[in-house]
Amino acid sequence: MLSDVMEDYLKAIYVIESESGPPVATSEIAERVDKTAPTVTSMLETLEDRGMVTREKYKGTELTAEGRTVAIEVIRHHRLLETYLAEHLDYSWDEVHEEADALEHHISEEFERRVAEVLDEPQADPHGDPIPSAELEPPTGGPTVPLSACESGDRIVVARVSDRRDEDLAYLADAGITPGTTISVRDVAPFGMVTVGVGDDEQSLPESVAASIHVTPADHADEANADEVHAGEADSDEVHADEANADEADPDATGAGA
Amino acid sequence: MLSDVMEDYLKAIYVIESESGPPVATSEIAERVDKTAPTVTSMLETLEDRGMVTREKYKGTELTAEGRTVAIEVIRHHRLLETYLAEHLDYSWDEVHEEADALEHHISEEFERRVAEVLDEPQADPHGDPIPSAELEPPTGGPTVPLSACESGDRIVVARVSDRRDEDLAYLADAGITPGTTISVRDVAPFGMVTVGVGDDEQSLPESVAASIHVTPADHADEANADEVHAGEADSDEVHADEANADEADPDATGAGA
DNA sequence: CTTTTGAATTAGACACATCTAATTCTGTTC
DNA sequence: GAACAGAATTAGATGTGTCTAATTCAAAAG
Ligand SMILES: [Mn+2]
Ligand SMILES: [Mn+2]
Ligand SMILES: [Mn+2]
Ligand SMILES: [Mn+2]
Numbered sequence: 097m098l099s100d101v102m103e104d105y106l107k108a109i110y111v112i113e114s115e116s117g118p119p120v121a122t123s124e125i126a127e128r129v130d131k132t133a134p135t136v137t138s139m140l141e142t143l144e145d146r147g148m149v150t151r152e153k154y155k156g157t158e159l160t161a162e163g164r165t166v167a168i169e170v171i172r173h174h175r176l177l178e179t180y181l182a183e184h185l186d187y188s189w190d191e192v193h194e195e196a197d198a199l200e201h202h203i204s205e206e207f208e209r210r211v212a213e214v215l216d217e218p219q220a221d222p223h224g225d226p227i228p229s230a231e232l233e234p235p236t237g238g239p240t241v242p243l244s245a246c247e248s249g250d251r252i253v254v255a256r257v258s259d260r261r262d263e264d265l266a267y268l269a270d271a272g273i274t275p276g277t278t279i280s281v282r283d284v285a286p287f288g289m290v291t292v293g294v295g296d297d298e299q300s301l302p303e304s305v306a307a308s309i310h311v312t313p314a315d316h317a318d319e320a321n322a323d324e325v326h327a328g329e330a331d332s333d334e335v336h337a338d339e340a341n342a343d344e345a346d347p348d349a350t351g352a353g354a
Numbered sequence: 355m356l357s358d359v360m361e362d363y364l365k366a367i368y369v370i371e372s373e374s375g376p377p378v379a380t381s382e383i384a385e386r387v388d389k390t391a392p393t394v395t396s397m398l399e400t401l402e403d404r405g406m407v408t409r410e411k412y413k414g415t416e417l418t419a420e421g422r423t424v425a426i427e428v429i430r431h432h433r434l435l436e437t438y439l440a441e442h443l444d445y446s447w448d449e450v451h452e453e454a455d456a457l458e459h460h461i462s463e464e465f466e467r468r469v470a471e472v473l474d475e476p477q478a479d480p481h482g483d484p485i486p487s488a489e490l491e492p493p494t495g496g497p498t499v500p501l502s503a504c505e506s507g508d509r510i511v512v513a514r515v516s517d518r519r520d521e522d523l524a525y526l527a528d529a530g531i532t533p534g535t536t537i538s539v540r541d542v543a544p545f546g547m548v549t550v551g552v553g554d555d556e557q558s559l560p561e562s563v564a565a566s567i568h569v570t571p572a573d574h575a576d577e578a579n580a581d582e583v584h585a586g587e588a589d590s591d592e593v594h595a596d597e598a599n600a601d602e603a604d605p606d607a608t609g610a611g612a
Numbered sequence: 613c614t615t616t617t618g619a620a621t622t623a624g625a626c627a628c629a630t631c632t633a634a635t636t637c638t639g640t641t642c
Numbered sequence: 643g644a645a646c647a648g649a650a651t652t653a654g655a656t657g658t659g660t661c662t663a664a665t666t667c668a669a670a671a672g
Contacts, residue, residue, distance in 0.1 A: 101629070122650060135630055137651055142628085154637055154650055184442070185468045198460045204453055210443045359659070380620060393660055395621055400658085412620055412667055 098146070100201035103170045104129055105139055106148060109159055110167035119156025165232050172228040173200040173208060175221035178259075180211045182222045189222035189274060190265035223265075224256030224275030224310070240310035243281075244288050244303055250281040251314040258308035268309070271299050278314050356404070358459035361428045362387055363397055364406060367417055368425035377414025423490050430486040431458040431466060433479035436517075438469045440480045447480035447532060448523035481523075482514035482533030482568075498568035501539075502546050502561055508539040509572040516566035526567070529557050536572050 098106075108128035112120045126136045140157055143149045148163035159167065177196040181187040187195070203211075212218075212230065220226050226235040240255040254277045257268060272294050273279065283291040288303025301309075356364075366386035370378045384394045398415055401407045406421035417425065435454035439445040445453070461469075470476075470488065478484050484493040498513040512535045515526060530552050531537065541549040546561025559567075 099628080123648095131629090132631065133650065134632080134652080139629075181465075185465070185472065187468070191464075195462055195465055198462065199457065202456045202460050204456065206449075207439075207443070207453055210445070214443065357658080381618095389659090390661065391620065392622080392662080397659075 098148075098166065102139070102143060102146075102148070103166065103201050105136075105143060106159065106163050106167040107170045107174075109149065109157060110164060110171070113159060118158040119152070120158065121156055125157070164234070168228045168232045168234060170200055171235075172230075172232065173203055175225055175227040176208060176211050176215065176218070177203070178221040178223070179215055179218050179227070183215065188269060190262060190269045192222055193259045193262070193265075220275070222275070223259045224254070225259070238312065240312055242307050243290055243292075243301070243309040243311050244306035246281045246284070246290070246311065248281055248283050251278070252281065252311040253278050253314050254309060255312050256310040258310075260308070264305050264308065268305070272297070273299070273309065279311075356406075356424065360397070360401060360404075360406070361424065361459050363394075363401060364417065364421050364425040365428045365432075367407065367415060368422060368429070371417060376416040377410070378416065379414055383415070422492070426486045426490045426492060428458055429493075430488075430490065431461055433483055433485040434466060434469050434473065434476070435461070436479045436481070437473055437476050437485070441473065446527060448520060448527045450480055451517045451520070451523075478533070480533070481517045482512070483517070496570065498570050500565045501548055501550075501559070501567040501569050502564035504539045504542070504548070504569065506539055506541050509536070510539065510569040511536050511572050512567060513570050514568040516568075518566065522563050522566065526563070530555070531557070531567065537569075 105125065108125050109120050112124050112128065116124075122133050122136050122140070125140075126133045129136070131139075140149060140151055143163065144151055147160055148166065149157050149159055151157040174196045177199050178192040181192045181195055182189055209230075217230075218227055220237075224237075226237040228235040237256065243252070243254075246252060254273060254275050256275060257265065257273070259265065268274070273292075277294060279292045279294045281290065282293050282298060285291070288306060289300055290303070290306040291298060291300045293299075363383065366383050367378050370382050370386065374382075380391050380394050380398070383398075384391045387394070389397075398407060398409055401421065402409055405418055406424065407415050407417055409415040432454045435457050436450040439450045439453055440447055467488075475488075476485055478495075482495075484495045486493040495514065501510070501512075504510060512531060512533050514533060515523065515531070517523065526532070531550075535552060537550045537552045539548065540551050540556060543549070546564060547558055548561070548564040549556060549558045551557075
């Protein structure tokens with residue numbers, strides 16, 4: 097039907113649409129899928145022929161309903177796999193992404209069902225990203241704000257951490273900053289360097305890292321288990337329960353990062 | 355490095371070599387991988403360039419040591435996956451093959467290690483085929499004979515069942531004929547129809563099916579658990595312990611069926 | 613030996629996914 | 643409103659994996 101390469105393009109377009117809205121620029125897609133612009137143009141023509149996208153020449157591209165469904169399906173596969181690898185095959189949360197990327201195009205619907213069943217229909221993956229339902233409606237994480245937008249004194253819970261750059265993830269895992277962790281913002285320096293307290297430790301994070309951590313205000317009820325900081329074991333359900341009452345909307349709130 | 359298609363060719367060549375010895379005919383490969391002969395010729399040239407096979411024009415093809423290692427690696431992936439699917443994701447033994455075929459090219463070495471670890475380095479897959487070790491030495495199942503070569507009155511244990519044709523597998527699963535099952539040969543009719551007793555039931559199997567069931571003589575010690583016939587749950591270790599003392603060599607004894 | 617015949621290879625084509633280089637378009641700047 | 647800069651597309655090429663049709667070969671039969 098669709099090749100795995102096509103699925104990757106659709107996933108990329110979906111993520112970009114979620115972050116900045118349609119129409120999506122060719123160059124943006126090219127950057128995500130790591131291909132040249134002419135390559136992307138020609139693939140977009142193919143995807144248009146297949147009814148997956150609509151486009152206006154020199155303007156941009158938009159997913160059709162069908163293309164969006166395919167993208168969501170791939171994202172569901174990806175996040176179920178990440179969750180399964182973490183919970184049943186002893187992967188740490190910073191190792192799951194690559195393996196899931198390789199497998200997401202190759203599992204059967206049966207496999208998807210069985211994994212979802214043994215995991216008991218999980219709501220979020222190890223990075224805190226919401227897992228689309230089997231019905232493939234667009235997943236909506238609750239509203240969150242980037243840590244880089246927080247102010248000194250804020251007490252917050254980590255909702256999601258972008259799974260894009262591996263070395264950041266390993267660093268954060270080591271620092272104990274994982275979805276579900278409660279942390280407090282100590283200082284926001286010029287150029288966005290954020291200093292946070294996590295448990296008894298203190299960490300300074302460059303702006304680029306702080307921007308990839310999405311948080312919600314801490315419920316006071318949560319402060320008791322603020323030291324539940326180790327490993328990628330935070331209860332995903334709780335994470336998203338917490339997210340329900342954040343104060344500010346966030347363009348990335350759909351949790352589109354694959 | 356090598357594409358998944360190339361891996362499939364190498365696996366096919368390995369299986370044919372195991373069954374009938376090198377050199378392997380182009381047409382044999384074509385049949386296994388379901389491609390035309392010219393397609394196979396051109397792929398064999400590619401594989402020769404990559405050092406995976408040697409060939410003599412118009413004569414046949416042979417795996418190099420490197421090509422053999424790749425094939426064994428793919429087979430290890432396949433059989434580990436089959437075993438994992440059966441034991442941890444509730445697949446029945448007649449459902450595992452297709453899923454494993456799709457995933458075998460896409461799992462990482464890390465995934466392989468972790469699956470092997472949670473399964474505790476299994477020795478055989480759900481069809482009774484031996485799983486190559488992590489060191490990728492050619493696996494050797496013990497000697498077995500096809501059921502079609504047995505005689506009336508023989509009392510035997512099912513060692514392996516070819517995983518090539520799905521509908522046969524489902525039928526045999528239903529009839530309770532799985533690796534580890536002890537059965538007795540009641541009658542061998544003309545044209546190879548074999549009638550066997552399994553538990554209290556009696557089954558007649560056409561020659562083609564009987565030929566795909568490989569057996570060893572029953573140890574008398576085993577007759578106690580002759581009714582351990584349900585589901586794909588027979589203990590694989592026992593199966594291959596049993597195989598160690600069969601009487602006749604079998605060209606397919608390497609268990610090459612993927 | 614020569615002929616036959618079936619298998620294997622060569623020839624030529626096509627679809628897909630990719631690239632670099634050249635061209636064209638759009639939106640912004642003067 | 644003309645010129646420019648940057649983005650997107652077109653043009654043209656490459657590698658891979660596949661096919662059908664035509665040709666060549668080798669092993670078996672005479
Ligand atoms: Mn699915
Ligand atoms: Mn993720
Ligand atoms: Mn391996
Ligand atoms: Mn098998």
